[in-house]
Amino acid sequence: MLLELIEYHWAEDIDDVLLLLGRLDVKTVPLAGGTYLLGLQDDSIEAVVDLRDLDLASISEDARGVHIGAMTTLQQIADAPLLRDFATGLLARSAYASSSSRLIRNSATIGGL
Incomplete structure (x- = not known):
């Protein structure tokens, strides 16, 4: 449950998100509402990219x-x-x-x- 999280990124544009998610050295996942991620039993996730400021809620x-x-x-x-x-x-x-x-x-x- 995100116990190995070492990075938190607050994305300002979609290009930043794509660059961060495309990295191979750090397992990075997108963070939307967070309800799905909290239920995961995946301790290999090291970074999240917060999508709140991308105007995707409409x-x-x-x-x-x-x-x-x-x-x-x-x-x-x-x-x-x-x-x-x-x-x-x-x-x-x-x-x-x-x-x-x-x-x-x-x-x-x-x-x-």
Whole structure:
């Protein structure tokens, strides 16, 4: 459970993320909401790259359809007026039902890391 963590990186752009994740000398993983990583039993992870500041949390609609960013939390999906109306509210209801804990839904992202 991240016991061997030696590096924490706060990414400011996607190019930084790709460079850090592409390293071969340090096992590095992306950090989104963190709920998935906390459950891992992988003590070989040495570094994380925090993705919070990359503007990947969004819900929008255009002529092509509805777009949900990978860093959008389950609670944002559950609360989004757009998703309550889209497909009879299936996405919003599913996000709400995914966890009985609002704390988890506030952390867990649709991209899941």
